Structure formats: structure tokens, C-alpha cells
Amino acid sequence: MTQTDRIADVWGTRTPYPRDGVWPVRVDSFLEHDVDPETVDWVQTASILHSNGDALDIAVKDGRMVGVRGRAQDRVNHGRLGPKDLFGWQANGSRERLTRPLVRRDGELVEAGWGEAMDRIVTRTRELLDEQGPSALGFYTTGQLFLEEYYTLGVLAHGGLGTNHVDGNTRLCTATAAAALKESFGCDGQPGSYTDIDHADVIALWGHNMAETQTVLWMRVLDRLAGPNPPEVVCVDPRPTPVARAATVHLAPRPGTNVALMNGLLHEIIRNDWVDHTYVDSHAVGFDELAERVRGYPPEKVARICDVPEDDVREAARILGTTDRLLSTVLQGFYQSHQATAAAVQVNNIHLVRGMLGRPGCGLLQMNGQPTAQNTREAGADGDLPGFRNWSNDAHIADLAKVWNVDPIEIPHYSPPTHVMKMVRYAEEGSIRMLWVQATNPAVSLPELARIRSLLSQERLFLVVQDIFLTETAELADVVLPAATWGEKTGTFTNADRTVHLSEKAVDPPGEARPDLEIFLDYARRLDLRDKDGGPLVHWHDPESAFEAWKECSRGRPCDYSGLSYDALRQGSGIQWPCTEDSPEGTERLYADGQFFAAPDYCESYGRDMVTGAPLEPTEYRAMNPEGRAIIKAAEYLPPHELPSEDFPLQLITGRTVYHFHTRTKTGRVPQLQAAAPDVWVEISTADADLLALTEGDLAEITTPRGSVRARVRVTGIREGVVFLPFHYGYWDVGAPGPDGAGRAANELTITEWDPASKQPIFKTAAARVRKIDGAAGPPASAPTTTASAPASGPAAPTRGGDAALADERIDGGTR
Numbered sequence: 001m002t003q004t005d006r007i008a009d010v011w012g013t014r015t016p017y018p019r020d021g022v023w024p025v026r027v028d029s030f031l032e033h034d035v036d037p038e039t040v041d042w043v044q045t046a047s048i049l050h051s052n053g054d055a056l057d058i059a060v061k062d063g064r065m066v067g068v069r070g071r072a073q074d075r076v077n078h079g080r081l082g083p084k085d086l087f088g089w090q091a092n093g094s095r096e097r098l099t100r101p102l103v104r105r106d107g108e109l110v111e112a113g114w115g116e117a118m119d120r121i122v123t124r125t126r127e128l129l130d131e132q133g134p135s136a137l138g139f140y141t142t143g144q145l146f147l148e149e150y151y152t153l154g155v156l157a158h159g160g161l162g163t164n165h166v167d168g169n170t171r172l173c174t175a176t177a178a179a180a181l182k183e184s185f186g187c188d189g190q191p192g193s194y195t196d197i198d199h200a201d202v203i204a205l206w207g208h209n210m211a212e213t214q215t216v217l218w219m220r221v222l223d224r225l226a227g228p229n230p231p232e233v234v235c236v237d238p239r240p241t242p243v244a245r246a247a248t249v250h251l252a253p254r255p256g257t258n259v260a261l262m263n264g265l266l267h268e269i270i271r272n273d274w275v276d277h278t279y280v281d282s283h284a285v286g287f288d289e290l291a292e293r294v295r296g297y298p299p300e301k302v303a304r305i306c307d308v309p310e311d312d313v314r315e316a317a318r319i320l321g322t323t324d325r326l327l328s329t330v331l332q333g334f335y336q337s338h339q340a341t342a343a344a345v346q347v348n349n350i351h352l353v354r355g356m357l358g359r360p361g362c363g364l365l366q367m368n369g370q371p372t373a374q375n376t377r378e379a380g381a382d383g384d385l386p387g388f389r390n391w392s393n394d395a396h397i398a399d400l401a402k403v404w405n406v407d408p409i410e411i412p413h414y415s416p417p418t419h420v421m422k423m424v425r426y427a428e429e430g431s432i433r434m435l436w437v438q439a440t441n442p443a444v445s446l447p448e449l450a451r452i453r454s455l456l457s458q459e460r461l462f463l464v465v466q467d468i469f470l471t472e473t474a475e476l477a478d479v480v481l482p483a484a485t486w487g488e489k490t491g492t493f494t495n496a497d498r499t500v501h502l503s504e505k506a507v508d509p510p511g512e513a514r515p516d517l518e519i520f521l522d523y524a525r526r527l528d529l530r531d532k533d534g535g536p537l538v539h540w541h542d543p544e545s546a547f548e549a550w551k552e553c554s555r556g557r558p559c560d561y562s563g564l565s566y567d568a569l570r571q572g573s574g575i576q577w578p579c580t581e582d583s584p585e586g587t588e589r590l591y592a593d594g595q596f597f598a599a600p601d602y603c604e605s606y607g608r609d610m611v612t613g614a615p616l617e618p619t620e621y622r623a624m625n626p627e628g629r630a631i632i633k634a635a636e637y638l639p640p641h642e643l644p645s646e647d648f649p650l651q652l653i654t655g656r657t658v659y660h661f662h663t664r665t666k667t668g669r670v671p672q673l674q675a676a677a678p679d680v681w682v683e684i685s686t687a688d689a690d691l692l693a694l695t696e697g698d699l700a701e702i703t704t705p706r707g708s709v710r711a712r713v714r715v716t717g718i719r720e721g722v723v724f725l726p727f728h729y730g731y732w733d734v735g736a737p738g739p740d741g742a743g744r745a746a747n748e749l750t751i752t753e754w755d756p757a758s759k760q761p762i763f764k765t766a767a768a769r770v771r772k773i774d775g776a777a778g779p780p781a782s783a784p785t786t787t788a789s790a791p792a793s794g795p796a797a798p799t800r801g802g803d804a805a806l807a808d809e810r811i812d813g814g815t816r
């Protein structure tokens with residue numbers, strides 16, 4: 001047993017292993033001081049501070065959480081935990097938790113009983129249904145609740161109320177993952193498995209800072225890199241992330257040029273004939289068009305557009321083109337941009353033209369970000385229909401209506417469900433008049449915050465916020481519902497490689513806080529939602545019965561859960577869907593046999609035009625892909641919407657640091673994590689800093705056409721012309737933006753625009769300028785030194801956690 005400062009040493013001790021070997025077990029744990037692990041109860045769950053699905057047990061003593069320990073037997077983490085997993089649970093016990101409902105009375109939020117709070121919501125719902133109909137009602141949910149909760153919400157909103165305005169913050173997060181999978185494979189569902197890391201010879205990370213955002217997955221990569229026959233790593237990211245530092249080739253393109261780069265790589269792969277023609281001929285359509293399209297992207301041209309060395313493009317293409325085992329992961333550097341789907345689809349294309357799917361080491365992970373985002377999509381709470389049913393296929397609507405026992409016309413499908421950027425537009429215009437926000441904090445996380453704050457504060461909008469803290473969004477609400485959360489309620493969720501975990505209740509929620517599921521069930525009951533025979537529409541009453549209902553809904557669909565049960569999930573480890581009576585152990589890789597979920601009658605989507613976003617007609621799809629093969633879709637590069645100009649000469653990108661989760665409602669209340677990254681900073685290159693006479697610790701103002709933010713300067717190895725702001729810092733702990741109007745939240749600066757196919761907003765390219773605030777030289781920025789924000793040079797104090805961050809590591813010799 002060793003003790004490690006897991007703030008200073010984010011990834012812990014290496015346990016090297018060879019290709020095709022078994023990743024050794026390392027059990028990480030962190031308990032409150034003086035707690036003897038022999039005297040606690042251990043309750044099974046998995047992490048909800050990212051999409052990795054790290055399995056862990058919560059230590060419970062005297063009805064309180066007192067620590068966590070990784071689950072050695074779990075397929076995802078073999079016992080390991082990241083810093084947020086180790087320390088994050090302490091937020092549950094914060095004194096600032098919401099414990100009673102709040103209602104707005106004479107302009108003020110005041111405490112109320114559940115009866116009064118729910119009564120207000122139900123009364124308003126009924127009034128609006130009478131006056132305007134279901135189009136007055138909008139639901140904006142999350143990627144952080146449980147499967148059972150999303151399914152219940154989907155049923156009551158789509159099937160009961162009949163509104164089409166249901167989306168999740170998954171739209172901001174990984175809508176593009178779903179969209180790219182639908183474009184290429186006709187359906188959502190990650191083809192790959194985390195075990196592909198054990199077998200891969202090349203691992204390519206496309207706009208994904210895995211080291212900071214899926215720390216345990218990165219430990220697996222680091223352990224391969226430290227072992228015999230390590231994989232080569234290709235990294236595409238404008239910042240010097242820990243991934244970039246470990247890479248064989250690091251391409252740091254200009255933000256917003258991913259499609260040009262991908263076309264250049266495909267150009268080289270096709271020109272050198274590194275193509276698996278047998279695979280392509282028997283399993284895909286569209287190759288000729290791709291070959292034609294990428295002919296216009298020779299490396300010299302791509303190097304110019306992306307501003308990367310021409311030889312690096314060739315070298316990356318050679319690595320990708322000559323390996324037999326390629327694993328790719330894709331995330332926000334690709335997803336949060338103007339050609340998000342087009343870029344992510346080109347990663348799929350590399351795997352298709354090279355036949356790198358469905359075999360060990362040949363994985364493709366269009367990653368998720370949030371812990372339960374996969375379930376938002378599966379269960380139909382995010383602008384999809386449950387079970388990956390196709391909203392433009394009448395037979396699928398009829399089938400769903402049968403499962404729900406409602407008339408098909410009760411399920412709105414006249415157009416695709418409304419995406420959140422459109423929902424806020426409708427709220428702004430006044431046609432959405434009640435918006436119910438659950439487990440998301442749009443007043444910090446949506447683009448262009450001045451606009452968002454103003455439209456959420458309108459008198460005519462009835463805003464309901466269901467959260468565990470009084471967030472920036474909750475402060476604007478008419479009714480605030482206090483939720484119970486992870487560790488205080490039971491349910492299941494699914495990670496980015498389709499692994500389903502059960503999360504059991506460990507302790508009681510604080511005060512009168514209630515599980516989100518109970519809140520939805522109560523709402524459905526009060527509205528007396530009925531099926532077509534007059535029975536209750538929502539006929540389940542607790543997590544397990546909700547799960548059983550969901551299993552029936554998923555039966556026969558790609559995300560088939562019918563072979564799973566709470567009991568099976570209690571047996572020790574997560575299980576990957578599809579899981580049926582015939583495959584009770586789950587399914588490691590999709591498409592192992594080159595068969596896709598893409599048949600016209602079965603597929604989730606007929607696809608979209610990636611430039612306009614227009615949905616394809618069923619007849620068009622049938623003509624293009626009658627046999628349901630994979631679809632190779634080419635795309636032309638288009639420049640970003642907002643390019644640097646004389647006034648705004650730089651490009652702003654935004655994103656994450658390892659120690660915080662999103663708007664910090666939880667990690668900001670955890671001492672070890674908050675101390676590691678206490679305040680906002682801005683990353684700038686040495687060359688740009690020189691030009692602007694900025695040095696480490698200077699106070700700078702970052703301005704875009706939307707607003708400005710003040711932050712301390714950190715000079716890093718970020719590419720020239722680009723500045724980076726973490727988006728974690730809102731206002732709950734520091735008060736509203738100052739009188740000078742300059743804020744702290746990165747989204748004061750971002751633009752109201754989205755990718756045409758996935759509708760995911762563009763958080764990663766805006767034209768910006770930076771100036772020094774005179775006379776404000778201060779101490780070094782409080783940015784971490786252990787991460788992508790490491791200083792290029794200069795005086796920053798190393799990030800350490802000290803005694804408070806000592807966690808145990810137990811390495812068990814080589815097997816699990």
C-alpha cells in the first residue's frame with residue numbers, strides 16, 4: 001500500500017503491461033482521516049463526474065459518506081480512481097445543499113413545502129395546456145441523471161404531454177457523437193471498447209484531452225506506454241495537453257480547421273492505397289465520392305489552412321495508414337465547432353476505409369462527456385426517441401406507441417424534437433412559456449450569457465429549476481426543487497463504451513430533497529397522465545420497476561437491455577449493452593461481423609446534409625443504402641463563422657481542467673479540488689504574450705463581440721494566435737459580474753451558433769482580443785501546473801495537494 005498526493009500526481013503509480021496483456025489491478029481509495037476501512041459499509045456505484053464509468057464503492061459510517069474505493073473487479077477501471085472520483089463525493093455533504101423547495105413570492109425566492117411547489121408547477125402546466133397546448137412547455141434536462149429518470153421524463157413529456165420541446169445539455173456535450181454515429185452507421189452506439197487500449201498499436205485522440213477529462217482511461221494508455229511494445233499516439237489539439245506531450249505526432253491546428261486536416265489525412269491514406277478494399281467493397285457505400293473529394297486536400301494545402309508542418313501531416317497519415325490496430329477517441333475539440341459532425345465523420349471514415357472496426361485494438365469511440373449522457377440519448381430525453389427509434393419512420397412511432405399504449409398521433413413526430421438552442425429562442429420569443437430545467441446550469445454553460453440571463457429572467461417565462469444547489473440558474477427560477485443525487489438514490493447509467501453500472505443508494509438525502517425520479521413520478525401522478533385504456537401512463541413506482549419498463553422499450557433495438565437486471569449488475573462489474581437472454585454477458589464490440597444497424601427499416605436516422613443540416617428523405621436513404629451498409633460521407637472544409645480580424649486578432653477556445661467539473665457546483669465545494677484551481681485564468685502563447693507585453697500573473701481582459709472577461713495570465717505552449725479560458729468559473733461563489741461589466745465566465749464571450757447537423761453549439765472558436773489591465777501585475781496565475789496549463793517558463797508554484805490529498809494505492813501483482 002502506498003500513499004500518493006493525487007492532486008500533485010494526477011494519474012498515480014504506473015503499472016506497465018504489454019500489448020494483449022491484462023491491465024493490472026490498482027485499487028485507489030480515499031477515506032476521511034481516522035476512519036478504519038474495516039468499520040464501514042461499502043455501497044456499490046460508479047463515478048458521475050465524467051463519462052468514463054469508473055466503478056467504486058462508497059464508504060458509509062453512521063449514515064454518512066466517509067470515503068470511496070475503486071472496484072478491482074470492474075472492467076472499466078480495475079480499481080483506479082481519478083482526482084474527482086477520489087475527492088468529489090465530499091460535495092454531497094456540503095452545508096449549501098438545497099433542502100427545501102423554494103417558490104418566488106413578491107419577487108423573492110422563499111422556502112415552501114413540496115405540496116405548494118408541485119402545485120404551482122402543475123397549475124401552470126394545466127393553464128398553458130388549455131391556453132396554448134403542449135408547445136408552451138419545454139424540458140431541458142441533462143447528462144447527469146439516471147436512465148430510469150430519463151425514461152420517465154421521455155414518456156411523460158413525449159407520450160403524456162405531447163410536447164416536442166425536450167432536450168438535454170447533452171446537446172452542448174456530445175450531440176455530435178450521436179450525430180456522427182448516425183451519419184456513418186445509421187445509428188447511435190459506440191463501436192469500440194475500452195479494452196481496445198490493451199490491443200492497439202496506434203491510439204489517435206482527436207480534440208480529446210483524455211489525460212484531464214477521462215483520467216482513468218488515460219492511466220490505461222500510460223500503462224501501455226510504459227510497457228513493452230507501446231502504442232504510438234497521435235494527438236490533434238492546439239494546446240500542449242498531457243496527451244500532446246505523450247504523442248508520437250502532435251498536430252496543433254488552427255481552431256476550426258479539423259475537416260481540412262482530416263481530408264488531408266484521408267488524402268494521404270487513399271493516395272498511398274492504405275485502403276482495405278475488401279472491407280470497403282463488402283461493408284460500405286460512398287467510397288468513390290470520398291476519394292474524389294479528398295483529392296483536393298494535398299498535405300501542402302492542408303498545412304497552409306491548419307498552419308501545421310506539412311511533414312507532420314504525412315507522418316500522421318503514415319502512422320494511421322499502416323497500422324493494423326487503430327483506436328480512435330473523439331471529443332470536444334471536434335464536437336464544439338462549426339463543422340462538428342463533418343469532422344467527426346471523417347474519423348469514422350478513416351476506420352471504415354482501413355477496415356479498423358470490430359476487432360481487438362480496432363476501436364472507435366465517439367466519446368461522451370457526461371456520466372449518463374448515453375442514457376439521455378437512449379431513453380429519448382434529448383431530442384431522440386427511446387431505443388434509438390427513428391422519428392421519421394412511421395413504423396417506429398407505431399411501435400413506440402404500442403410500448404406506451406398510446407395512440408401514435410399522441411407522439412409528436414411532425415419534425416425532429418426541438419434542440420435547446422431553438423428552445424431558448426422560443427423562450428426569448430415567448431412561445432415556450434414554461435421551461436423546466438433539471439441538473440444543468442444554463443446561466444453558466446450556454447453560449448452568450450448576457451442573452452441567456454436576460455431571457456431566463458423574463459417575467460412571462462415560468463422557470464422551474466431542479467438542482468442540488470442554488471445555482472446561477474436557480475436564482476432566476478420561479479420554483480426551485482431540491483434534488484437528491486448520486487449516493488442518495490438508486491439507478492443505472494451507461495458510460496462511453498456501453499458499460500452499464502448500477503448505482504445504489506448509500507445515505508439519505510439532506511432535508512426534504514427528493515430523487516429526481518420521485519419528482520417526475522409525482523408530476524405524472526398529479527397530472528393524472530393516462531394511456532389509451534385509461535390506465536396510468538407511467539405505471540412504475542421506483543427505480544427497479546422503471547428499469548424493467550425500460551428493458552421492454554429497448555427490446556429488439558440496438559441498445560437492448562433486456563438481458564440485464566439489477567441483480568445481474570450487483571454481481572460485481574458493469575455489463576455492456578446490447579445484453580439479451582442470448583448474450584447475458586453483454587457485447588464487447590459492435591459491428592464485429594461488419595453488419596450495421598443501418599438497414600432502412602431499422603436505422604435510427606436517415607442522415608442529414610452536413611452543410612445545411614436538412615434531414616434526408618426516407619426514399620433518398622433507401623436508394624443510397626438499400627442493404628444497410630456503413631456510409632462513407634465526404635465533406636468539404638468551410639472556414640469558421642467568426643474569423644480573426646483587425647479588432648479581434650486572436651482565436652478564443654474554451655474547455656476544462658482536470659480538477660473541476662463544469663460549473664463547479666460540486667468540485668468548487670471540495671477543498672482539495674478547489675484549492676488546486678481556485679480562480680479563472682487565461683492561457684496565451686509566448687509569442688502573443690510578448691507582443692501584448694503580458695507576463696505570468698498579469699490581469700488581462702479578454703473581449704469578443706459578445707462581452708469581456710477578466711483573468712490572470714498564464715503563458716503556456718499553446719499555439720500562437722490562440723487563447724484558452726476554462727469555462728468552470730461562474731458567479732455563485734464570487735457574486736455577479738462587476739460594475740465594469742467584465743465577467744468571469746467564459747460563456748460571456750461565446751457565440752450563438754451551432755453545427756448544422758448535430759446542433760451542438762460552437763464553444764471552441766470565437767474571434768477575440770486581449771489587453772493588459774494597467775497596473776494590475778499580481779502573483780502568478782492560479783492555473784494548475786500539472787496539466788495543459790503548465791507554464792512555458794516562469795515563476796508559477798507547482799500544484800500540490802499536500803496531506804489533505806493523500807490517497808491510498810494498492811497494486812495487486814498483475815491480475816484482477
Ligand SMILES: Nc1nc2c(c(=O)[nH]1)N[C@H]1C(S)=C(S)[C@@H](COP(=O)(O)OP(=O)(O)OC[C@H]3O[C@@H](n4cnc5c(=O)[nH]c(N)nc54)[C@H](O)[C@@H]3O)O[C@H]1N2
Binds near residue numbers: 049050257331653660
Ligand atoms: N476534469 C474534467 N473532466 C471532465 C469534465 C470536466 O468538466 N472536468 N467534463 C466531462 C464532459 S461533460 C465532457 S464533454 C468531457 C470533455 O472532454 P474534452 O473534450 O477532452 O475536454 P475540453 O477541454 O472541452 O476539450 C478538449 C480539447 O479540445 C481542444 N480544442 C479546442 N479547439 C480545437 C480545435 O479546433 N481542434 C482540435 N482538434 N482541438 C481543439 C482544446 O485545446 C482541449 O484541450 O470531459 C468530461 N470529463
Ligand SMILES: Nc1nc2c(c(=O)[nH]1)N[C@H]1C(S)=C(S)[C@@H](COP(=O)(O)OP(=O)(O)OC[C@H]3O[C@@H](n4cnc5c(=O)[nH]c(N)nc54)[C@H](O)[C@@H]3O)O[C@H]1N2
Binds near residue numbers: 170332446661
Ligand atoms: N464555453 C464552454 N461552455 C461549455 C462547454 C465548454 O467546453 N466550453 N462544455 C459544454 C458541455 S460539454 C457540458 S456537458 C455543459 C455542462 O454544463 P452544465 O450542465 O450546466 O454544468 P454542471 O455544472 O454539470 O451542471 C449540472 C447541474 O446539476 C446539478 N446536479 C448534480 N447532480 C444532480 C442530481 O442528481 N439531480 C439534480 N436535479 N441536479 C443535480 C449540479 O448542482 C449543477 O448545477 O457545458 C457546456 N458548456
Ligand SMILES: [Mo]
Binds near residue numbers: 172173174369370
Ligand atoms: Mo459535456
